[in-house]
Amino acid sequence: MEKAKNRKRFSLNDNVLYLADFKFLPRWVILIIDLFIILVSILISHLLILNLHVSHYRIFPLSYVFLFVIGVNVLYMYIFKTYLGVIRHSTFVDLFKIFTANICSILTVIAVNYIYYLGTGEKVVLIPFLGLYFAISCLLLFVFRLFVKGIFNIVKENKRSASRKKIYILGDDDTSVAIAQVILSNPNLPFDIRGFISYHDKKVNIKLLDRKILTKADFISQLKNSKIDVSGVLVIKEALQKDDLDFWVNVFLENNLKIYKSPNMQKLRSKEIINNLKTIQIEDLLNRKPIKLDNTEVKKRHFQKTVLVTGGAGSIGKEIVRQVALLEPMQIIILDQSETPLYDTELEMKELYPDINFKFILADISNYSRLEPIFKKYQFSMVYHAAAYKHVPLVEENPHEAVLVNVLGTKNLSLLACKYKVNRFVMVSTDKAVNPTNVMGASKRVAELFVQSLQNYENNSTKFITTRFGNVLGSNGSVIPHFRKQIEKGGPVTITHPNIVRYFMTIAEACELVLHAGTMGTGGEIYVFDMGDPVKILDLAKRMIKLSGLEPNDDIKIIYTGLRPGEKLYEELLSDNAKTLPTSHEKIMISKDPSMHFSEIDELTELVISYSKKEEKQEIVKVLKCIVKEFKSNNSIYESLDQ
Template identity: 85%
Template structure:
């Protein structure tokens, strides 16, 4: 038998009676209450009969008759176990048991009544009286249970609402209503929907899901007049254009409202809705509409083919692997020199794509003797080359490593692709290769020149393609995760210069470009992407701080550390003397950069590689500058080489 958890919990807590934590009462207490209800029902029925001036039969004393009625009723309550149900969790089944118990009780009395009548020609109980008693007792027992259940639910709801975040849903369309329905039917969600914000200023006198609809202007006026008591707003990002999203986010941030992002409809149907409703992130505001090209042609290029992805444990390489895995290749070979990330990638890929034949290779792309057996063993159809050293300050201090990985590694892979007749070689480059001001960008530009030179080499059958884009949101070492960590620690947020700007794109978008470029290319092209407007890093940092619920320079300080070696204020996607050609998609262009003959670039790369093995930094950078004429060092120890 369940006990009362703790009678002391009947105390007031924040002016709310804490009955929600009360455990089940002993079953005998419920039975006693039910008997009292039967007695009251019997009394009410008797008074009604008396009021109608109808007399009871006087065969037996009325008290004995009433006691017999109650006894029979209690007997059937025991038979049907009506008192065992937890009242606050009463269901139709519980109410039906009460109905059956009372019905059987009355039928039994009627049978006894007429049995006695046939023997003595006298009736014991009035049939109308039994009918009244049946109706009133059922009604009272039902109402008692429903009131207790409703009372507990009300107390729990009030208690829960104290800790819930009061929010509005932005929008009053079908999608907004669908999301609201899911939230309202999910008691574990920490949200209390107050209403809907209409995109229109036309006032309507209706409610949605019993929640009010407030016009756009009235909502703004309430915020400005300080009469809004909500904690946040749930935004359906897919329903808004970029400028609309910017307007609303700026408004909410101005009045310190928390901004939540609604999940996609397919995620609303999962049991993990709590984790699918998240605060809006800076990536959501920088995100643009993704490129959509001929996916059938992309699939045709990968279907039942063997694909090599270098740097497959990195941000870009890993996403390329994920997208290629969806195209049903014969096999994906993932190569990386970083042991732990490669192991983590293996665990992830085998879990996500158990039907794909993966092979994970731990190797350094600068080691030709390690690479060639792989090309000899596997008949690679496509090579995606994403392995590279990319951190500007580190590479500036270690130019020999940049050459060994970014130049020698690329050279090894490209030459092997040519030798083993790989159909397509797609290199992932960077906007820092354009008019480079650092060793990293220069080394990537040299790699571009070498890859391009192989296209017109006599006997070549491989299509060599280069893709060039800017910063990728959320990639390893990018500025946004760095800022996020600094904000989580309470600041300060460090920015190198108040005027520094960068282009951004999503990882998925970048990798989709790489796959499509590999499909579109005829060979020798450098593809560049229309990345929209550049983003000022200072403004990005301020937005991230506000989205985290803090005030820039008040709660979280912003400090400037000065440009790092090799860093420049503005990145470019095209060199000064380059022109572009259109493609079949208006967001993808071909950059016609100056190129070099294979013999020349082959000799120069051999030279810079030789000096890299000796770790002669000045000589390495001097040769890089002789290859990449536009390479001018900035804020670097190598600036003297430009004089």
């Protein structure tokens, strides 16, 4: 009773919902409807025969003849189970069953007709009438099923469209159409595709998948006139050049449209399609085309070799491990001093690469006696040294810790690599080591100088190679995750200076450089990478806020906190007096920085390490400035030492 009352109060939309959710008609109801359709077909065929001025045979009353035809047809409907299918899911198989049942019934009637004719010389049924009946009954039975299927689809689409996000797809090529087809065929996706935006300005009077195509000019014009009733646009990032992507992103953001990034077709067809269709991120807009080098030599260098990665639980180290794991090494030793990240890395790597022999070691690289048994036991072929302290303000306040890890740690590892004849030692450095203005950059430059000096050390057979690059997207402590957290909290977004700029590259790209440098190097080189154009951090913050659907300074405030100790407005990849040499790849260069003799750098590093163990900050920085002549402190308590 209560259900009946509730249903009376339902609106039209609620009734549509019930129709869309209705499972299926009982089989006997479908059979009755089919019976009614063939009765109508009989009547229509009879009327057509009369209008053609053709007379039926009158051997038996017409009603008996019609009942005989209907009876035979119903018999074959039962045999072929034409009424068992769910009508809204009708397919070619269901239609073929109807056709087969009808053709069999007609052939049976014709056979009976001629058998009777052979016995009596009289015919019972008019053959043209059977032909008309066959055509009309098939047509009406087909139309009934297709009509019901169409109605259900329309109702279902209307029901889903109400809660779906209306979007356009940027592009009208084969890839765009294929992606649209996958989205339209997936009822779980929350998108309603309204049309396609052409890359070109030439108008076409055609539709794709029954959706309109707008030219670039038309789309922008309609946006300005507020005639576009959509909430977002799906972008196929791989199909666009960076300049084109920037143009379109600016257009969409200025008009408050959400920007969705399409995954590649392989992921789009997977069961995880819903998780793969995400809003575009700032990393997608900063990405450059990754360098592509011949991996043959890289694989040869690592295949069935034992590899050590220090700092292997960090963002850079972990990506090095992932890429090395793909090269089928004999064993990968992952060393880090951070317990929880190392454990998390162990779980991840064993799940991703179950066939790789991993060893996870908790150790501090400043402890020589802890490291030597490891080198002695495993006899490494390659060492990737990514362990370091890198946060500028923290290191500025704790220079002794920077020296113990960045200088002493590197010294320990490189000396052991030389002693145990490691084939190649690859150090991960930073652009902050160039003309450093902070302790962190200076400590990394000292580490570079020590590693370089070992190349010409007596009886050395190890090739010591350094790689130097800028900020890495998504790495631990980088600015983008920091901004993202601030935006999620409602702001404000904090920037140290409105004019600060930085170079960016992806983690995968940075590690690809590291691996290739380890292969290309002959020893003593500092490899630098073409980082592209620097990015203004203020513009980066504004774009991230807009990508979140908010307005800078209206919804999310931007405040300036002032340069932090040791921070500078821009980073450099090459020192002023360095010479750059080309390599076999146009994007990778060799920086020929001034080097030091081993005895000289060894003596100075021992001095700065001894001060570090006593935590004598001023003396530590004095020695660092003595080693790195170009080290000039900026916005730091150590500026007085430069005078």
